[in-house]
Amino acid sequence: xxxLQDELKKLKDSLxxxxxxxxxxxxxxxxxxxxxxxxxxxxxxxxxxxxxALELEIDKECEKIFTLMTPVAKDMRFVFATLxxxxxxxxxxxxxxxxxxxxxxxxxxxxxSLLEELRLEEMSTTAKSMLADxxxxxxxxxxxxxxxxxxxxxxxxxxxRKAKLIITNECKKDIDxxxxxxxxxxxxxxxxxxxxxxxxxxxxxxFYLEATVLKHSGKVSPGKDRKNIKS
Amino acid sequence: xxxxxxxxxxxxxxxxxxxxxISMGVDANTVTAFIGPSxxxxxxxxxxxxxxxxxxxxxxxxxxxxxxxxxxxxxxVDVYExxxxxGMVFQxxxxxxxxxxxxxxxxxxxxxxxxxxxxxxxxETALKQAALWNEVKDSLKKSALxxxxxxxxxxxxARAIAVKPSILLMDEPASALDPLSTAKIEELIYNLKxxxxxxxxxxxxxxxxxxxxxxxxxxxGELIEYDNTSKIFTNxxxxxTQNYITGRFG
Amino acid sequence: xxxxxxxxxARIKDQLFKYFAMLCTGLCLxxxxxxxxxxISKGIGRINWSFFSNLPSRHFDExxxxxxxxxxxxxxxxxxxxxxxxxxxxxxxxxxxGTKNRFARIVEINIANLAGVPSVxxxxxxxxxxxxxxxxxxxxxxxxxxxxxxxxxxxxxxxREAIKAVPNSLREASFGMGATKWQTTRNVVIPAAWGGIxxxxxxxxxxxxxxxxxxxxxxxxxxxxxxxxxxxDQYTTLPIQxxxxxxxxxxxxxxxxxxxxxxxxxxxxLLNGIAIWLRNRWNxxxxx
Numbered sequence: 001x002x003x004l005q006d007e008l009k010k011l012k013d014s015l016x017x018x019x020x021x022x023x024x025x026x027x028x029x030x031x032x033x034x035x036x037x038x039x040x041x042x043x044x045x046x047x048x049x050x051x052x053a054l055e056l057e058i059d060k061e062c063e064k065i066f067t068l069m070t071p072v073a074k075d076m077r078f079v080f081a082t083l084x085x086x087x088x089x090x091x092x093x094x095x096x097x098x099x100x101x102x103x104x105x106x107x108x109x110x111x112x113s114l115l116e117e118l119r120l121e122e123m124s125t126t127a128k129s130m131l132a133d134x135x136x137x138x139x140x141x142x143x144x145x146x147x148x149x150x151x152x153x154x155x156x157x158x159x160x161r162k163a164k165l166i167i168t169n170e171c172k173k174d175i176d177x178x179x180x181x182x183x184x185x186x187x188x189x190x191x192x193x194x195x196x197x198x199x200x201x202x203x204x205x206x207f208y209l210e211a212t213v214l215k216h217s218g219k220v221s222p223g224k225d226r227k228n229i230k231s
Numbered sequence: 232x233x234x235x236x237x238x239x240x241x242x243x244x245x246x247x248x249x250x251x252x253i254s255m256g257v258d259a260n261t262v263t264a265f266i267g268p269s270x271x272x273x274x275x276x277x278x279x280x281x282x283x284x285x286x287x288x289x290x291x292x293x294x295x296x297x298x299x300x301x302x303x304x305x306x307x308v309d310v311y312e313x314x315x316x317x318g319m320v321f322q323x324x325x326x327x328x329x330x331x332x333x334x335x336x337x338x339x340x341x342x343x344x345x346x347x348x349x350x351x352x353x354x355e356t357a358l359k360q361a362a363l364w365n366e367v368k369d370s371l372k373k374s375a376l377x378x379x380x381x382x383x384x385x386x387x388x389a390r391a392i393a394v395k396p397s398i399l400l401m402d403e404p405a406s407a408l409d410p411l412s413t414a415k416i417e418e419l420i421y422n423l424k425x426x427x428x429x430x431x432x433x434x435x436x437x438x439x440x441x442x443x444x445x446x447x448x449x450x451x452g453e454l455i456e457y458d459n460t461s462k463i464f465t466n467x468x469x470x471x472t473q474n475y476i477t478g479r480f481g
Numbered sequence: 482x483x484x485x486x487x488x489x490x491a492r493i494k495d496q497l498f499k500y501f502a503m504l505c506t507g508l509c510l511x512x513x514x515x516x517x518x519x520x521i522s523k524g525i526g527r528i529n530w531s532f533f534s535n536l537p538s539r540h541f542d543e544x545x546x547x548x549x550x551x552x553x554x555x556x557x558x559x560x561x562x563x564x565x566x567x568x569x570x571x572x573x574x575x576x577x578x579g580t581k582n583r584f585a586r587i588v589e590i591n592i593a594n595l596a597g598v599p600s601v602x603x604x605x606x607x608x609x610x611x612x613x614x615x616x617x618x619x620x621x622x623x624x625x626x627x628x629x630x631x632x633x634x635x636x637x638x639x640x641r642e643a644i645k646a647v648p649n650s651l652r653e654a655s656f657g658m659g660a661t662k663w664q665t666t667r668n669v670v671i672p673a674a675w676g677g678i679x680x681x682x683x684x685x686x687x688x689x690x691x692x693x694x695x696x697x698x699x700x701x702x703x704x705x706x707x708x709x710x711x712x713x714d715q716y717t718t719l720p721i722q723x724x725x726x727x728x729x730x731x732x733x734x735x736x737x738x739x740x741x742x743x744x745x746x747x748x749x750x751l752l753n754g755i756a757i758w759l760r761n762r763w764n765x766x767x768x769x
Binding site: 002003004063064070 | 417418440441442460461464
């Protein structure tokens with residue numbers, strides 16, 4: 001294995017570690033909300049520092065590889081994609097922290113039935129499975145796995161749309177507690193944003209693997225309008 | 232303690248001063264790159280450490296060049312004995328017009344090794360370290376000149392390390408080679424630093440970035456900046472260094 | 482327009498020169514061919530086994546070149562034995578060790594000049610030093626020493642050129658390993674230059690082979706009915722034998738001379754051929 005390959009492998013390992021941690025943060029934050037577990041929320045907030053440190057570390061590694069090792073072609077795309085994925089993952093972790101902070105500020109738990117109706121768990125598990133798929137795609141170099149993420153994101157978007165109606169109705173019914181419903185809505189919004197970030201990650205992976213730019217090109221049906229820039 | 236060190240080293244070719252008051256230290260088991268434009272003295276400085284400049288008439292040196300804290304220019308240092316402890320690889324592959332085996336064994340003959348079995352073993356080890364063994368193990372008796380340029384340079388590296396020096400001086404070892412051979416040599420340098428302290432002169436800045444731990448930038452016979460390679464290449468402290476590595480020189 | 486005329490003129494000149502050069506070359510080849518044809522047609526019939534194995538004789542059809550051939554080969558052998566080590570060492574000293582000052586330049590020019598000195602001068606020198614002062618008489622040793630003097634400058638110049646052609650990077654590589662000057666010279670420089678050195682030596686021998694004048698001066702005999710057995714024996718050589726035969730009035734001896742010339746030419750061609758072969762072989766082996 002060459003020196004560069006060595007460094008790339010290290011970088012890959014770091015990013016994988018980062019994504020597992022982010023995935024944990026995400027599921028823990030939603031769990032802390034559904035179970036009203038402030039300890040868990042606290043843990044999520046504490047962990048955020050570690051994730052930030054890891055992000056900086058990966059940034060630095062990418063910078064080092066770019067300046068010292070002049071990667072080209074697929075290696076270059078890999079480092080480039082990693083740098084951007086790193087950024088997306090960090091944002092996802094931020095959302096998880098935000099959810100954790102929100103849970104900390106809650107005085108009483110939300111009604112179980114409402115949470116179930118909003119399908120927050122399902123959003124979280126879908127996001128988790130998307131993230132797991134992208135991690136697998138990144139590690140194994142399987143672009144097909146990354147493409148699957150785009151359809152999964154549709155589920156999340158759908159849940160958000162429905163959640164909007166539900167929360168609007170709740171607000172109408174219970175105007176006094178509107179602030180709580182706003183919080184709940186922000187959770188839904190954040191999870192939806194998480195889904196978007198994960199699709200970004202998937203795009204980066206496809207860029208790394210196939211040198212194809214999917215961004216702003218109707219990624220939902222990637223087969224149709226993919227630009228033919230094969231590596 | 233530094234492995235290699237220079238203290239206020241000055242060097243003149245006749246009336247022309249080629250090195251100006253250079254003081255720096257190189258740690259053991261690291262790769263140090265010397266970069267700078269042509270004629271800035273980096274090769275000259277490199278050659279001070281195995282006293283190859285002695286071969287050129289009208290060279291005058293003041294100051295000290297130390298290896299393991301011993302001034303190699305002091306009177307009681309035997310230049311031939313001294314050179315035996317330092318390997319050198321040159322810009323152009325320069326294998327002797329002898330067999331591959333004889334090339335690698337050359338240094339062993341010079342240090343007076345006569346045992347056939349020890350020589351055989353050292354030749355094999357050196358060729359393996361130089362990542363050449365698999366390509367030549369069946370043709371050790373063939374002329375070294377039949378090898379490709381990249382192979383020849385790896386042979387020269389094998390020849391240099393066969394006598395187990397602790398220091399390897401490389402004067403633009405890949406500048407005459409194609410990219411693939413260059414990559415192999417760089418890989419080799421990266422792997423060799425576990426056992427050797429390596430100083431490499433290079434015109435190729437990417438190369439310096441890829442192989443070295445520390446980088447020294449020379450300009451007009453002066454040492455402008457000497458720091459960790461990642462520092463030099465991401466945030467050099469001197470304007471001149473910045474200009475040189477970004478290609479905005481002069 | 483003007484340019485066009487000029488190019489036409491130049492082209493005509495170019496053509497003229499080409500034909501002129503061809504004519505000169507053709508003339509040279511023609512003369513050589515005539516000479517060869519003349520010699521071969523006269524002498525080829527005389528070449529048979531007995532011509533090689535017979536001693537010289539008063540009867541042209543019984544006389545052969547046995548003694549002359551053996552004399553010549555032993556003379557050349559001795560000459561090379563003497564001239565080669567001394568010449569090579571001198572060249573190595575001049576090229577590798579000697580400092581490049583004014584004295585060295587004067588020595589250099591003089592050696593080149595020595596190569597141009599008429600060979601009979603060497604003969605006179607040899608006569609005085611080796612035949613008379615050293616007391617070798619008209620022995621094969623005195624002849625060899627004289628010829629060695631004659632070819633020494635050629636050997637030195639050729640060796641120096643061969644050594645000069647060895648790239649400095651090889652010397653540096655050797656010095657870099659801690660080799661001394663002598664180790665470098667012996668293990669690297671001489672082996673790398675060996676092809677060139679040998680070529681030079683062989684070419685100098687092919688010059689020595691045809692030398693007659695200095696040998697006559699130092700006393701190679703015209704008539705030797707025995708082959709030399711030691712360096713102090715008397716001898717004759719092929720050119721002298723030929724010279725002797727051509728001065729005889731009988732047509733038969735002229736034929737003998739022609740046959741002798743064929744043998745001598747064959748020898749020269751052979752040596753030159755070996756020199757070329759060696760050079761090519763070395764060039765292929767030693768590409769710097």
